[in-house]
Amino acid sequence: MSGFTRSVVVGGNGAVGGMFTELLREAGSRALVVDVVPPPGRRDDCLVADVTAPEPELAEVLRRADLVLLAVHEEVALRAVVPVTRLMRPGALLADTLSVRAGMAAALAAHAPGVEHVGLNPMFAPAAGMAGRPVAAVVTRDGPGVAALLRLVENGGGIPVRLSAEEHDRTTAATQALTHAVIVSFGLALTRMGVDVRTLTATAPPPHQVLIALLARVLGGSPEVYGEIQWGNPQAASARGALAEALRSFGSLVGDAPDGDGGRGAEGLDCAFQELRRLMGPELAAQQEHCRELFRTIRPTHDEGETR
Structure with missing residues (x-):
């Protein structure tokens, strides 16, 4: 098991988000994809919503999630920090896949210092597959959710490499x-x-x-x-x-x-x-x-x- 009964992957229709969605589902998590545009012909697999301004359906999904993974552009991820973390239940994990860490570190320190969080940056093109490849891991606030997600990456063949945001x-x-x-x-x-x-x-x-x-x-x-x-x-x-x-x-x-x-x-x-x-x-x-x-x-x- 993944350790995440319910997970939400925002931007799960993209290459990186799709890779993590598949990883979560293979580990038994009920992973819901949230995106502003559904994949062609697969609208039922995706909740169409704006994570920066959650409406009631998305808000309820976020409240029940064990993991919320933001696989979106930095601008969207930073705008989502406040509305998402205010809805997440205590003990849930926030993660993201940003390729730059300074902005997210500052946003979390200012608005959600108590939220467990890890940033995962796959250092490869998703099409290449995770097996045997490094995934940079920046832990802002450690906890059991972080450990579970890093184990999930390892079980998927990835190699987590812990770094500070500045590193x-x-x-x-x-x-x-x-x-x-x-x-x-x-x-x-x-x-x-x-x-x-x-x-x-x-x-x-x-x-x-x-x-x-x-x-x-x-x-x-x-x-x-x-x-x-x-x-x-x-x-x-x-x-x-x-x-x-x-x-x-x-x-x-x-x-x-x-x-x-x-x-x-x-x-x-x-x-x-x-x-x-x-x-x-x-x-x-x-x-x-x-x-x-x-x-x-x-x-x-x-x-x-x-x-x-």
């Missing part, structure tokens, strides 16, 4: 905002170089092939979603600033600066590599092996793989 936003600024900025900037640089992608893919070593593949993956997504990651995270701007500064520093190391020369560049790169090896620490060897395995899937080889 979460700093980490996702690196893993998401910075990563996407690197990939899109790489693509924009290619457009400015005037290169032919067919020629690149025909001649590229594995590191470049990986970057091309990452660019193609991003381009298969929604610009709005990628934009929200950049605009919504309060630490994303500093991550992009760090990237821009790092690129300028790299340029000076290899001689782009007016007073740069090859000798200083080689010495500077050696120092940079030492700094980066310290950053990687004990993870360096494992990630090098991970890279070799990745390259073997791109171009099978009997040697130790691409090192450039």
Whole structure:
């Protein structure tokens, strides 16, 4: 059993909400989907309602729920905090799936400090499935409901990773905002170089092939979603600033600066590599092996793989 006899998933018609709805139902919870628009041909499976202004039917559902999960945009979730928590019974769990934590932490502290709450951010596309994948978990107020929901994630194959709200936003600024900025900037640089992608893919070593593949993956997504990651995270701007500064520093190391020369560049790169090896620490060897395995899937080889 899930530990939640009755659960409500607001935004359950979306990809993330649908994933958690299925997880709850498979564990035996009577999970009701609440959304502003029902899925085509399945109106009976969804209560059409606005969670930011609950009318009597939704209000009664919220009063009886053991778990209310907000799988909606941040703006909607923040507006829902006050009306939802005023209706929830004592001991019920509030959860959300926001990708930025600072705003929700502030809203709960101001309006519902006594409500048990956890934020769950799946660090993967729902279509990929939860099995073996990390789910960032930010616990605002701990309790038995939080423990039950994290067990449910584990039973579904997910790997909960506990973080504070500040740690979460700093980490996702690196893993998401910075990563996407690197990939899109790489693509924009290619457009400015005037290169032919067919020629690149025909001649590229594995590191470049990986970057091309990452660019193609991003381009298969929604610009709005990628934009929200950049605009919504309060630490994303500093991550992009760090990237821009790092690129300028790299340029000076290899001689782009007016007073740069090859000798200083080689010495500077050696120092940079030492700094980066310290950053990687004990993870360096494992990630090098991970890279070799990745390259073997791109171009099978009997040697130790691409090192450039």
